[in-house]
Amino acid sequence: MKRAFFYAVSSALLLSIMNAFVKMLGQGMPAAEITFFRGLIGTVAVLGYMGWHKIAFSSENRGMLVMRGVFGGLGNFLNFLALAYMQLADASILFQLSGIFVFIFSTYILKEPIPNGxxxxxxxxxxxxxxxxxPWSYNDFHWYSLYAIGGALFAAAAYTTIRQISQSGHHSPYEIMFYFLVSMIVVGGIxxxxxxxxxxxxxxxxxxIIGGISVFAQFFLTGAFVATNAVVAQFLQYIGVFFNAFWGFMLFNEWLSWMTIAAGVLMFVASVMIGRLKEQHHVSRN
Structure with missing residues (x-):
């Protein structure tokens, strides 16, 4: 659990820094192009590392690896779209819906039981x-929030797939990352x-900078989902909301409305409680 905590928090910090740079870049460059270049730089880095350390590709679960890549690539593209037009904290809070989607997917796909309460x-x-x-106010409704929710949905599908792949125990985290990064090139290129x-x-x-940071962030993120329960790993990253809010304030002079703060607190408390219930249920079964 300690290793999963370190991986999850490290990935949340690095991803928040990456998001800040994406927002800077997104003011003059399309999100698809940022997605393409992030995938390209990451792919070169991962292939170089695998070649240097003689890490071989597996012939197993290729269909699942491709699915993980496609889900992750689409989720990343939608997240970049949201980041370009939303406040960092707002987008980050909605990104955390991936934890709820992971909870749903892990229940019905990985057959992990639903804890009571x-x-x-x-x-x-x-x-x-x-x-x-x-949604009650057309003038206040932020259409790009739908991109953030869609990104969270695809990201959750990718995270759940990582957990399912990791259960076979035959895949290096770098191999899993490779399929994700190549899919980003394809999605961004399209x-x-x-x-x-x-x-x-x-x-x-x-x-x-984005490409370099994302490689390390993705390594820690993949490691978190390999090391522990998919739902627990996702909720551990919720600290990323606070990192993003900090960068938004420091770099973009973004102030949080009371409704955003209230929504963030509600989602954080509820997410932590679900993660806690899930972890307690896991411990009791063992």
């Missing part, structure tokens, strides 16, 4: 989401050609 906390999270997106912007010097620097 989890239902009421799911309703609390639904209330938090409604507060965040404000959507970027119509609005392609050739990067200037500043943008190239940001692209390289």
């Amino acid at each position: 989890a239902g009421k906390w799911l309703w609390v999270i639904l209330l938090a989401v409604i507060i965040m997106i404000k 959507f970027m050609w119509q609005d392609f912007v050739w990067p200037d010097t500043r943008q190239w620097i940001l692209i390289l």
Whole structure:
């Protein structure tokens, strides 16, 4: 559990830093293009590392590895779209819905049992989401929040797939990362050609920073889901909301509304309680 905690918190910190740079870059570059370059840099780095350490690719579970990659690539693209147009904290809170989606997927796909008492906390999270997106007001409704929710859904599918793949015990985290990064190249390449912007010097620097940080973040993230229960690993990353809020305030002068704070607190408390119930149930079974 300690190793999973370290991996999850490390990935949350690195991803929050990456999100800040993505937001900077997203002001003048399409999200698809950022997705493409992140995948390209990461793929080169991972292949180089695997070649240097003679880490071989497995012939097993290739279908699942491809699914993990496609889900992750789509989720990353939608997240980048949301980051370009939303406050970092707002987008980050909605990204954490992936924990709820992981909970649902792990229950019905991985057959991990639902702990008693989890239902009421799911309703609390639904209330938090409604507060965040404000569907009752057309003027206040942020359409890009739907991209953040969609990104959370695809990310959860990817995380659940990682957990299922890891149960076979035959795949290196770097192999799992490789399929994800290649899928980012494909997804980004499909959507970027119509609005392609050739990067200037500043943008190239940001692209390289994003690519480098994302490799380490993805390693820690994959390690967290390999090391522990999928739901627990996802909820451990909730500290990323606070990291993102800090960068949003420091770098973009973003202030949180009371509704965002209320929604974030509700979602955080409910998510922690579900994770705690899940972990207690896991311990009691063993």
